[in-house]
Amino acid sequence: MTTTTAPVAAAPARPAHRDPNVLRWLGAYTTSMVGDGIYFVALSWAAARSGSAGQAGLVLAVGAVPRAVLMLGGGVVADRLGPRRVVIGSDAVRCAVLLAAALLLLVSSPGIWLLACLALVFGAVDALFLPSVGALPPRITAPDQLGRVQGMRGLAQRVATVVAAPLGGLAVALGGPSAAFAAGGALFVVSLVLLAAVRLRPLPADDDARRGDPAVRQLADGLRYIRGHRLLAPLTLVAAVTELGFAGPANIGLVLLADRRGWGASGMGWIIAGFGVGAGLAALLLAVRGRIPRAGAMLSAGVIAGAVALGCIGFAPSVAAATAAGLCVGLCTGLGGALIAALMQTAADPAYLGRVTSVATLFTMGVAPLCYPVVGAAIGAWGVEPVYAVCAALSAVGGVIGLCSRTLRRAELPR
Secondary structure (H helix, E strand, C coil), rough: CCCCCCCECCCCCHHHHHHHHHHHHHHHHHHHHHHHHHHHHHHHHHHHHHHHHHHHHHHHHHHHHHHHHHHHHHHHHHHCCHHHHHHHHHEEEEEEHCCCCCCHHCCCCCCCHHHHHHHHHHCCCHHHHHHHHHHHHHHHHHHHHHHHHHHHHHHHHHHHHHHHHHHHHHHHHHHHHHHHHHHHHHHHHHHHHHHCCEEEECCCCCCHHHCCCCCCHHHHHHHHHHCCCCCCCHHHHHHHHHHHHHHHCCCCCHHHHHHHHHHHHHHHHHHHHHHHHHHHHHHHHHHCCCCCHHHHHHHHHHHHHHHHHHHHHCCCCCCCHHHHHHHHHHHHHHHHHHHHHHHHHCCCHHHHHHHHHHHHHHHHHHHHHHHHHHHHHHHHHHHHHHHHHHHHHHHHHHHHHHHHHHHHCCCCCCC
């Protein structure tokens, strides 16, 4: 297939946090994440007002299905078409869908079916967007700046998380879900404008994509590439095992923990805030320093320390103790996750970046949420403490795998 050459930028002569090109990308990513958060608030409110509690829950869950099913295919599309093109297309589709939904809700009451379709479309688009946005950093900055870029991206995620919910709630309060959907669509317009101004560094083209190989063959080739890579294989395994142990206790586990201890929603909120502050500090550290020595060993040790702190939450005697443990979890796992992403982006062949990112994202956004009902049922049967202990041990296994891999243990970020 023929491909058009993307705009090219030379490697920046300044740190990433001072590079206008990186800052344009960061602004686009941040506004996109805020728009996505406002969409979720509006969808939740509209679903609760349009149907029963069960129907509302179904609407919120239905978007996860296409995201998980199509995620690996999204990596193939990113490598075929280029991540910038896919990210721009994804934002354009989400913008159009949100503005159309805002208009429909303004003039009529189409009911729960429209919201379910909206969630399905967003889930499918996310399956394209997430691998592509993860594959963009190596194309906008030099390899020695990837650690700093991951820290900046982590800070953007924290900002989006803090800002999106209040903005979405304000928009719903002022004009209902229609106004919130319109506000989200407007933010995607801003993201599109900024993305159009981002310049890309030249990277080798994908030979398989140029030959027009079938997508299934490209996907299989990408999986073989990861499996046979001395660094990417253990990195992917560490990320997958860590997330499988972490996701349940950090989500549904906190709800059940706060309920059983009598801490209420405010107690759960304090623990989540501890997570957020810790992850924000980790992102800030990486954004400022730009490079962490012995990155492979540090991320593995951070995973183990974060797992220990996660287990401590299940045994915490008070909200304050659980919040302190949550801060440690956010700090350790936030740093470990950013280092995993940076090492993947520096180690992967550029032709495979989309597929590598899609595999890693599949575990964090697709497979890990499947642990929620398992963890919930286990807590109901055996209680909070043993389930947190088992999940923390599973998460720690990810760090042990990293330390046992000589290649990963000695991995370094570029200077």
